[in-house]
Amino acid sequence: xxxxxxxxxxxxxxxxxxxxxxxxxxxxxxxxxxxxxxxxxxxxxxxxxxxxxxxxxxxxxxxxxxxxxxxxxxxxxxxxxxxxxxxxxxxxxxxxxxxxxxxxxxxxxxxxxxxxxxxxxxxxxxxxxxxxxxxxxxxxxxxxxxxxxxxxxxxxxxxxxxxxxxxxxxxxxxxxxxxxxxxxxxxxxxxxxxxxxxxxxxxxxxxxxxxxxxxxxxxxxxxxxxxxxxxxxxxxxxxxxx
Amino acid sequence: xxxxxxxxxxxxxxxxxxxxxxxxxxxxxxxxxxxxxxxxxxxxxxxxxxxxxxxxxxxxxxxxxxxxxxxxxxxxxxxxxxxxxxxxxxxxxxxxxxxxxxxxxxxxxxxxxxxxxxxxxxxxxxxxxxxxxxxxxxxxxxxxxxxxxxxxxxxxxxxxxxxxxxxxxxxxxxxxxxxxxxxxxxxxxxxxxxxxxxxxxxxxxxxxxxxxxxxxxxxxxxxxxxxxxxxxxxxxxxxxxx
Numbered sequence: 001x002x003x004x005x006x007x008x009x010x011x012x013x014x015x016x017x018x019x020x021x022x023x024x025x026x027x028x029x030x031x032x033x034x035x036x037x038x039x040x041x042x043x044x045x046x047x048x049x050x051x052x053x054x055x056x057x058x059x060x061x062x063x064x065x066x067x068x069x070x071x072x073x074x075x076x077x078x079x080x081x082x083x084x085x086x087x088x089x090x091x092x093x094x095x096x097x098x099x100x101x102x103x104x105x106x107x108x109x110x111x112x113x114x115x116x117x118x119x120x121x122x123x124x125x126x127x128x129x130x131x132x133x134x135x136x137x138x139x140x141x142x143x144x145x146x147x148x149x150x151x152x153x154x155x156x157x158x159x160x161x162x163x164x165x166x167x168x169x170x171x172x173x174x175x176x177x178x179x180x181x182x183x184x185x186x187x188x189x190x191x192x193x194x195x196x197x198x199x200x201x202x203x204x205x206x207x208x209x210x211x212x213x214x215x216x217x218x219x220x221x222x223x224x225x226x227x228x229x230x231x232x233x234x235x236x237x238x239x240x241x242x
Numbered sequence: 243x244x245x246x247x248x249x250x251x252x253x254x255x256x257x258x259x260x261x262x263x264x265x266x267x268x269x270x271x272x273x274x275x276x277x278x279x280x281x282x283x284x285x286x287x288x289x290x291x292x293x294x295x296x297x298x299x300x301x302x303x304x305x306x307x308x309x310x311x312x313x314x315x316x317x318x319x320x321x322x323x324x325x326x327x328x329x330x331x332x333x334x335x336x337x338x339x340x341x342x343x344x345x346x347x348x349x350x351x352x353x354x355x356x357x358x359x360x361x362x363x364x365x366x367x368x369x370x371x372x373x374x375x376x377x378x379x380x381x382x383x384x385x386x387x388x389x390x391x392x393x394x395x396x397x398x399x400x401x402x403x404x405x406x407x408x409x410x411x412x413x414x415x416x417x418x419x420x421x422x423x424x425x426x427x428x429x430x431x432x433x434x435x436x437x438x439x440x441x442x443x444x445x446x447x448x449x450x451x452x453x454x455x456x457x458x459x460x461x462x463x464x465x466x467x468x469x470x471x472x473x474x475x476x477x478x479x480x481x482x483x484x
Contacts, residue, residue, distance in 0.1 A: 147389065147410065153401060157409070163394060165409035167401055169473040171389065172456040192475075193435050194452040207449045210436040214414040231411040233434075 002098050002118045003187045006052075006074035011183035024055040029226070030142060030213045030235045034113065037140045037209055037239040041065040044108035047132065049097055049125075049141075050115025054081030057090045060111070069107075071095050097125055102132035109133075112141035114235075117149060117188045120176075122196075126203040133242040139205060145212060145236045149177055149190040156228050166232040196238060205240035213237055244340050244360045245429045248294075248316035253425035266297040271468070272384060272455045272477045276355065279382045279451055279481040283307040286350035289374065291339055291367075291383075292357025296323030299332045302353070311349075313337050339367055344374035351375075354383035356477075359391060359430045362418075364438075368445040375484040381447060387454060387478045391419055391432040398470050408474040438480060447482035455479055 005011050019027030025035075042064035048056050051070030060068050067089045072078050073096045081092050097119055110129045119125055129139055148154075150171045156164040174191045197207060213235040215226040247253050261269030267277075284306035290298050293312030302310050309331045314320050315338045323334050339361055352371045361367055371381055390396070392413045398406040416433045439449060455477040457468040 147413065151407065152405060153403070153407075157399075157401070157407075159395060159399070159409055161395070163411055165393065165395075165399075165411045167399070167407035168389065168410045169405055169407045171474050172454065172472050192454050194454045197439075197449065197452045201449065201451065207439065207443065209443065210439045212414065212434050212436045230414050232413050 002073075002096065002120055002189075004073050004096075005118075005183060005186050006072075007076050008183055011186070012074075012076050014182035021053065024053070025059055028113070029215060029219055029223075030237065033211055033213050034140065034142055034237055037211070037237060038111070039109060039138050041109065045069075045106065046109045046111060047071065047102070047107045049100075049110060049112040049129070050118075051081060051092065052077045052113075054085050054090065054092065056111060056113060057081070057092075058085060058087065060109075061087055061090055065089075065109075067091070069093065071097065071100065073097065100125065100128055102128050104131050105134050106132050107134070108137050110137070110139045110141075112139075114142055114144065116141060117143040117190075120189055122189070122191065122199050123202070126199050126205070130203040130205060130242055135242060137242045138208075139200070139240045139242070140238070142213075142235050142237045143196070144188065145233045146171065146190060146192050146196075147232045148234050149188055154179060156231070164228050164231060166228075168232070193236065196236065200238070200240045205242060208239040208241050210239075211237040244315075244338065244362055244431075246315050246338075247360075247425060247428050248314075249318050250425050253428070254316075254318050256424040263295065266295070267301055270355070271457060271461055271465075272479065275453055275455050276382065276384055276479055279453070279479060280353070281351060281380050283351065287311075287348065288351045288353060289313065289344070289349045291342075291352060291354040291371070292360075293323060293334065294319045294355075296327050296332065296334065298353060298355060299323070299334075300327060300329065302351075303329055303332055307331075307351075309333070311335065313339065313342065315339065342367065342370055344370050346373050347376050348374050349376070350379050352379070352381045352383075354381075356384055356386065358383060359385040359432075362431055364431075364433065364441050365444070368441050368447070372445040372447060372484055377484060379484045380450075381442070381482045381484070382480075384455075384477050384479045385438070386430065387475045388413065388432060388434050388438075389474045390476050391430055396421060398473070406470050406473060408470075410474070435478065438478065442480070442482045447484060450481040450483050452481075453479040 025031045046060045046065045047069045057068040057070040070092045212233040214233045220227045267273045288302045288307045289311045299310040299312040312334045454475040456475045462469045
């Protein structure tokens with residue numbers, strides 16, 4: 001079972017203060033890019049893998065989805081999701097994505113934001129997601145970018161020319177990384193872009209689009225501290241079709 | 243027109259001494275991975291984009307290809323390719339890949355080794371390659387990996403823990419990079435993995451497989467100086483189908 005860090009009291013308190021937890025989708029700078037990859041949701045059945053506070057579930061309903069299933073392993077996150085949702089067409093289920101069983105041909109869209117990099121057995125999960133989609137159904141997801149998850153030290157270093165550089169190492173060493181992000185010892189799974197893509201292809205998906213997300217000049221003007229994200233993208237976004 | 247550095251006298255002399263120039267395919271450590279991505283060539287028509295000394299053209303014929311067209315912009319390389327080829331089913335043509343026109347539905351396989359990162363207009367070339375393949379035809383190619391082509395300084399740096407790290411910057415800044423590799427001022431085009439993939443998809447290809455190539459433990463045992471290539475892959479290999 002993957003670590004359930006979101007139910008760690010300290011982590012949860014810190015996570016709850018992030019812009020994306022306070023403002024929802026509008027607080028996630030990569031959201032417009034991810035939204036642009038979504039199909040029309042009108043009348044569609046949607047599953048959100050790692051739904052957290054349920055922001056996307058509610059957005060999907062507001063944008064025409066017929067019904068939405070939100071799945072998360074975190075009890076604390078689902079408690080708040082349920083509190084903030086007044087819509088009988090949204091159902092939340094607590095489940096570990098590592099062991100999830102989904103009914104065949106049940107959804108038009110599987111969505112996931114920043115959850116798959118916690119998963120140890122991505123192959124199993126992608127096979128489940130493929131199975132649960134109807135023919136032509138879509139998988140749209142984001143993960144932390146492999147260049148971001150790889151290194152043993154994850155702080156920018158100023159080089160001899162005064163430039164900020166990302167000290168990349170271990171890119172091809174796939175496996176767990178322990179980082180101190182909001183709490184000590186948060187475990188994420190590093191895998192390469194090739195592994196994400198090939199795992200999808202092996203599960204039977206066709207790749208539709210990939211984005212290595214970085215801040216736009218407008219983002220950087222508004223948040224100068226994001227400038228370094230242009231040197232190494234923080235997020236990888238993928239759209240695939242069954 | 244892309245720079246034709248291979249006809250630079252100094253560059254050519256240096257390039258001719260590389261293991262891959264002396265030993266051919268066996269001198270290229272990524273060749274077994276690229277070979278594993280090839281379809282069965284028996285009876286097939288093959289085009290090699292950036293054929294250099296013609297090693298792959300001859301290999302393709304030895305492995306059953308019916309005919310092979312080798313294309314390169316370098317006069318010096320084609321001179322040696324022609325000298326070393328005694329096979330009327332292999333034809334060499336001098337052409338700049340930037341302006342190449344290929345006949346529709348003429349090839350079963352388009353192959354390219356470490357040439358596309360010199361191309362400025364990849365979109366145009368991919369469209370030409372798609373057009374020249376028969377339905378179901380394959381494109382298999384390698385390029386320098388985007389993590390390798392991106393940085394402003396391309397030497398490993400030892401960090402405070404004594405680890406070798408690759409000082410990545412500018413990953414999302416696509417465009418030319420001037421490097422001093424075998425000669426001064428060699429121009430390569432940096433683009434992201436997403437751009438390679440999306441350009442193929444936009445041209446009408448389906449992605450079949452991606453490899454971010456790094457040395458195996460056996461490679462590193464035989465060539466200890468390759469160990470750092472495990473930290474940032476030197477090559478990106480892609481297989482796609484029309």
